[in-house]
Amino acid sequence: xxxRLPVAGLxxxxxxxxxxxxxxxxxxxxxxxxxxxxIWEKNDQAGSTNLINAFQKANxxxxxxxxxxxxxxxxxxxxxxxxxxxxxxxxxxxxLNMKLYAKGGIIxxxxxxxxxxxxxxxVDSYRYEGKxxxxxxxxxxxxxxxxxxxxxxxxxxxxxxxxxxDDVKAAAKKLTKPEDRQYGIxxxxxxxxxxxxxxxxxxxxxxxxxxxxxxxxxxxxxxGLEFWTGLIRDKVAPPAEVYADTDGIxxxxxxxxxxxxxxxxxxPIYAGNTDIKDAVDAAPLPKGPAKGGVIMLGMSxxxxxxxxxxxxxxxxxxxxxxxxxxxxxxxxxxxxxSLREGTQDAWFKNYPYRLKEAYDASIPHGVPYPVSxxxxxxxxxxxxxxxxxxxxKRPVAEVARDxxxxxxxxxxxx
Amino acid sequence: xxxxxxxxAPGTAAATGPPPRATGRRxxxxxxxxxxxxxxxMAFGLVxxxxxxxxxxxxxxxxxxxxxxxxxxxxxxxxxxxxxxxKMLGALGNTGLYAALVLAGVPLAIxxxxxLNVRWLRGLGFYRTLYFLPVVTMPAAVGLTxxxxxxxxxxxxxxxxxxxxxxxxxxxxxxxxxxYAVAIVGVWTxxxxxxxxxxxxxQGIPRHYYEAAEIDGAGRLRQxxxxxxxxxxPTTFFVTVITVINALQVFDLVYLMVEPESPALAGSxxxxxxxxxxxxxxxSRGYAAAIAVVLLGLILVLTAVQFRLQxxxxxxx
Numbered sequence: 001x002x003x004r005l006p007v008a009g010l011x012x013x014x015x016x017x018x019x020x021x022x023x024x025x026x027x028x029x030x031x032x033x034x035x036x037x038x039i040w041e042k043n044d045q046a047g048s049t050n051l052i053n054a055f056q057k058a059n060x061x062x063x064x065x066x067x068x069x070x071x072x073x074x075x076x077x078x079x080x081x082x083x084x085x086x087x088x089x090x091x092x093x094x095x096l097n098m099k100l101y102a103k104g105g106i107i108x109x110x111x112x113x114x115x116x117x118x119x120x121x122x123v124d125s126y127r128y129e130g131k132x133x134x135x136x137x138x139x140x141x142x143x144x145x146x147x148x149x150x151x152x153x154x155x156x157x158x159x160x161x162x163x164x165x166d167d168v169k170a171a172a173k174k175l176t177k178p179e180d181r182q183y184g185i186x187x188x189x190x191x192x193x194x195x196x197x198x199x200x201x202x203x204x205x206x207x208x209x210x211x212x213x214x215x216x217x218x219x220x221x222x223x224g225l226e227f228w229t230g231l232i233r234d235k236v237a238p239p240a241e242v243y244a245d246t247d248g249i250x251x252x253x254x255x256x257x258x259x260x261x262x263x264x265x266x267x268p269i270y271a272g273n274t275d276i277k278d279a280v281d282a283a284p285l286p287k288g289p290a291k292g293g294v295i296m297l298g299m300s301x302x303x304x305x306x307x308x309x310x311x312x313x314x315x316x317x318x319x320x321x322x323x324x325x326x327x328x329x330x331x332x333x334x335x336x337x338s339l340r341e342g343t344q345d346a347w348f349k350n351y352p353y354r355l356k357e358a359y360d361a362s363i364p365h366g367v368p369y370p371v372s373x374x375x376x377x378x379x380x381x382x383x384x385x386x387x388x389x390x391x392x393k394r395p396v397a398e399v400a401r402d403x404x405x406x407x408x409x410x411x412x413x414x
Numbered sequence: 415x416x417x418x419x420x421x422x423a424p425g426t427a428a429a430t431g432p433p434p435r436a437t438g439r440r441x442x443x444x445x446x447x448x449x450x451x452x453x454x455x456m457a458f459g460l461v462x463x464x465x466x467x468x469x470x471x472x473x474x475x476x477x478x479x480x481x482x483x484x485x486x487x488x489x490x491x492x493x494x495x496x497x498x499x500x501k502m503l504g505a506l507g508n509t510g511l512y513a514a515l516v517l518a519g520v521p522l523a524i525x526x527x528x529x530l531n532v533r534w535l536r537g538l539g540f541y542r543t544l545y546f547l548p549v550v551t552m553p554a555a556v557g558l559t560x561x562x563x564x565x566x567x568x569x570x571x572x573x574x575x576x577x578x579x580x581x582x583x584x585x586x587x588x589x590x591x592x593x594y595a596v597a598i599v600g601v602w603t604x605x606x607x608x609x610x611x612x613x614x615x616x617q618g619i620p621r622h623y624y625e626a627a628e629i630d631g632a633g634r635l636r637q638x639x640x641x642x643x644x645x646x647x648p649t650t651f652f653v654t655v656i657t658v659i660n661a662l663q664v665f666d667l668v669y670l671m672v673e674p675e676s677p678a679l680a681g682s683x684x685x686x687x688x689x690x691x692x693x694x695x696x697x698s699r700g701y702a703a704a705i706a707v708v709l710l711g712l713i714l715v716l717t718a719v720q721f722r723l724q725x726x727x728x729x730x731x
Contacts, residue, residue, distance in 0.1 A: 076694050083483045100697075104482040181567075189675065241587030244676035245566045374481075377696050384501070387677040391589075 033309050034063040035089035035316060037301075040074040043268060047335030050328050055319050062312045064090075082106045085306050089313040093134045093302035095125040099373045101302065102128040108305035109133060114318035118339055122298030125368040134300030137320045137329070138336035141296050141366075142193035143264045143282040143358045144168075150175055150182065150258040159259075159283035161361050165201070165227060168259065168286050172236035175258035185259040187228045187237035188248045189390050191382070192369060193263050196295050199224030201288025206370035207411075214378070214407035216400045220290060225396045227288075229389055240390040255279065264358065267351040268334050282353045284361035292365035298339055373414045378407040468710075474703035481697040492704035502705070504680065505688040512597050512684060513661035519601030520653055524646070526605060527612030542613075546606040553603070557670025560599045561586060564671070586671050589681030596667050596682055603667075604660070608653050615649030616642070647728040655720050662713055665690065685709050 039048055045068060052064045067088060069077050075097065081087045087106060101107045109131035115123050118136055126134035144159050151158055156171050172184030188194065199206060204220025207213070215221055231237040243251070249269055252260045253276050264282065271277050285294050301317040303310060319325050326338035331346035338344055348356040372378070382403060389399040475492055477485035496502050529535075530542050548556065563570050566584030575582040585595040623641050632640065665686035672682050674695075683691075685705060693702030 079481070079694075079697070100481060104480070106482055189677075240677050241584040242566065244587035244673055244678050245584045246568070247673075374697065377698075380691070380696055383675065384680070387680060391677050 032061055032063060033312050034065055035307070035309050035313050036065045036067055037316065038067045038069060038074075038078070038088035038091035040069055040071045040092060041336065042068055042070070043334040044336055047329050047332035050332050051320060051325055054325065054328055055316055058319075059312075059315065062309075062316070064316060082304075087304040087306065089304050089307040089309060090301050090317050091304070093126075093300050095134075095297065095300075095369050095371050096375045096379075098126055098133055098300070098302070099128050099371065100375075102131075102133040103373055105305055107133050107302040108310065108314075110135060110303060110314060111318065114321045117341070118321065119296075119298075119341075119363075119366075121296055121366045121368055122339060125298065125371070126300050134302045135317045135321045136298040136300040136339050137326070138299045139296060139339045140192075140263055140265050140299070140337070141294050141359065141362050142197055142261055142285055143355065143362075144285055145252060145260040145262045145266065145270070145280055145282055147252075147255060147258050147276070147280050149255070149279045154258075158281070159286070161284055161357070163283065163286035165198075165286055165288055169231070169234075169236070172231060172259060173234070176236045178235075180256070182256050183238055183258070184236040185231055186243070186248055186251060186257050186261075187231045187240075187390075188243035189228075189240065189383070189386055190248070190261070191379075192295055192297060194261050195225055195228055195386075196370065197224075197261070197285055197293055197367075198227045198288060200293030200295075200367050201285075201291060202227070203288075203290030207372060207407075211372045211414075212411055214404040214411065216382075216407060217404035222397050222400045223289065225386070225389065225400060229392065229396055232390065233392065239392075240387070252276075252280075261285065264355055265336065267353060267355060271351050271353075278352070280353070282355050282358050284358040292362075293367050294362040294365045295369050296362070296366035297369045299336065372411055374410070378410045381406045381410065471703045471706050474700050475707045477700045477703075479699040485700060488700070492701050493708070495701065496704055496708060501683065501688055502685075502708075505683050505685045508593055508682055509662055509664070509684045511593055512600065512664055513658055515594065515597035516600045516604065516657055516661045517654060519597075519605065520608060520650070520657060522601065523605055523608035523653070524612050524650075526609040527616055528642075530609060530613055531616045542610075545609055548603045549606045551603075553666040554670060556599065556603055557667050560595075560602075561671045564595050586682075587676060587678050589678045592672055592676075592678035592682035596664070596671055599667055599671070600661065600664065604657065608657070611649055611653055612646065615646045619645045644729045648730055651720075651724050651728045655717060658716055658720070659713055662709065662716070685712075 037048070037052070045066070048066055052066060055064060056062065074092075078087060078091065082101070082104070093101065093107065098107075102109075110133065112132055114135055115132065119139075122136045122139060123132070126132055126136060144163075146159055148158065151171075154175050156174050159167070159171070168185065175184035176182065196206060199215075199221045202220040202223040204218040204222070204224050205215035206221070207215055228237075232239055248260065248262070249266055251257060252262070252266075253270070253273050255276060267282070270280050285292070301320055303313045303317050307313055320329075321340065323340055323343055326340040326343035327346070329335050329347075330338040330344050333350050335347070337347045344356075344359075348359075385399050385403045385406070388394045389396045474485065476487060476489060478488045478491070479485040526545060530538065530545065532538075535541070562568075564572075564585035566572060566582065566587060569582075569585070571585070572582030583591045585591050619642065623645070624637055627637050627641055663686055664684050668682055668684055668687050669690070672678050679687075686709070689702050689705040689709070692698045692705060
């Protein structure tokens with residue numbers, strides 16, 4: 001144990017020396033510029049490489065270096081790098097973190113031209129104080145995944161565009177078979193693909209339009225949360241600790257769950273598992289008592305405000321939203337779904353599921369992912385408090401009121 | 415495991431010191447230079463990676479920090495906030511329970527050490543290596559492997575319990591059992607290290623005590639309780655001090671075994687885990703620094719108490 005210290009010191013030293021040698025962006029003597037591009041999704045590696053190749057071909061003076069950091073470490077690493085003034089030149093940004101980085105002066109406002117023709121609901125989620133801080137390039141939305149085999153075995157009609165909450169509940173009941181450890185549906189505490197949607201479907205909201213007040217205590221919001229706790233209480237979905245034990249995507253692949261509210265981006269995973277590839281399909285999210293509501297989350301690329309080659313970086317960021325790049329993205333297997341209309345067909349054709357139908361049915365009910373400046377802060381309160389409701393320890397209404405009060409306090413400090 | 419720098423084990427230090435040295439003035443000046451040069455890498459590492467961060471943390475704990483650097487002085491506000499923070503109280507309780515559970519595993523190390531001390535056993539080296547392996551295994555591998563073992567539906571542990579007719583819990587998914595699951599792994603990983611220390615302690619007990627006891631008619635059991643245990647107390651003391659310090663700093667096992675979205679976190683969030691959440695997820699570095707300072711104080715106090723109490727039960731030869 002005593003040996004550890006000098007070793008740690010030496011390793012640290014050599015790291016420090018190495019760090020001094022290489023910067024975020026370096027230009028070689030020939031006038032060629034290298035910019036760094038950071039993403040978190042390994043599945044997008046092939047697509048991003050194709051995009052970089054196309055960009056470099058069109059812009060001979062610019063080289064793009066791809067950096068992939070897994071989601072779990074991505075934001076910690078980015079924040080540390082940004083604090084030290086060494087953020088990548090271009091990086092993936094989600095709407096959850098955008099305002100934080102824009103307010104902190106880490107990312108620069110961008111030209112509006114490249115986003116012309118993209119869906120406004122997605123583009124608007126990357127505006128802060130009127131300016132655009134991210135160029136959206138992909139879109140993600142939740143669907144109702146279901147296991148056709150289990151539906152057929154129980155003689156239940158497959159979900160369709162007209163389904164409502166009541167259809168889900170009735171089907172879940174018929175598809176639950178305790179003797180086989182088979183459940184009608186899953187009820188993990190997922191926000192983006194889960195309870196945020198049902199909150200809007202019941203007429204509630206998560207955060208007020210101006211981002212100043214919580215909406216969790218609204219009657220509709222409470223109803224939207226009770227949809228999930230009710231499924232657990234009625235024993236048509238397993239209790240909360242099951243999802244904590246095994247990831248929901250893995251659970252669904254066990255073939256013991258008839259339905260799952262999940263991301264349409266689960267498609268490559270389900271299609272890649274030969275055990276269930278042909279057993280599952282997707283339908284649009286069922287409508288709630290008030291209306292349809294589907295969280296539409298677009299991903300964007302942001303440009304560092306401190307980088308040495310900002311013009312080149314912005315050029316690359318804009319390129320990613322161009323029709324040409326969007327087509328390359330959607331046609332590379334495993335990649336994210338592109339955002340621009342008319343470029344998505346190849347993506348939908350990659351998977352044997354009715355995702356295009358789900359997309360068309362969801363677009364009219366699109367709701368942006370609810371955010372404020374420091375979203376992570378109130379999402380932590382959300383996680384802590386809702387856990388008690390999911391575990392059935394306290395009634396949803398009571399928990400929701402506590403949550404709204406805590407969230408208001410956090411929002412007041414922003 | 416979080417590494418902790420500590421003095422060598424009491425009782426294992428050499429009995430005789432080196433002979434008195436000549437005074438420094440007689441040495442050529444070049445030798446001093448070499449001396450400093452030799453300790454420079456170590457000293458540099460200590461200052462840069464230990465002392466300076468401690469000073470910074472102390473300062474940060476009195477500030478509210480911006481997400482991307484910059485901070486404002488807020489005095490004791492962070493500490494006042496901590497006093498009323500339910501999560502902090504929960505984390506203190508969870509950490510305390512974890513420390514108690516890991517401490518309860520220390521006697522197990524004595525048993526293992528006693529078994530590894532049996533001289534006629536074949537393949538003794540092999541067994542000693544086997545027990546020490548978890549200590550040098552990457553915590554990430556340890557955490558993930560145990561998570562699979564603890565899985566409620568497909569895990570080996572519940573499968574074996576099922577054979578006995580027991581319906582096992584969702585170990586790492588249930589807030590009531592998660593801390594026990596983590597503590598079991600904590601005991602398992604530290605067992606080898608503690609056993610090696612106890613082994614050294616056992617081998618340091620002179621054989622003639624046992625021979626004398628035998629002549630006086632003491633049985634095996636009596637020998638163990640009247641000779642082995644008392645003479646092992648210096649090692650036991652060292653091991654408990656180290657165990658408590660390490661247990662209070664536990665983070666990696668919780669981070670690896672309990673999902674960040676898990677409801678079980680309420681029952682297994684430790685002080686350092688809370689520090690991580692505040693500092694790295696929620697961007698409240700000032701508050702996180704205050705947690706670290708409280709932890710430092712807690713460790714100092716608990717260790718000081720242990721050192722005071724040792725006079726009552728530790729026998730030095």
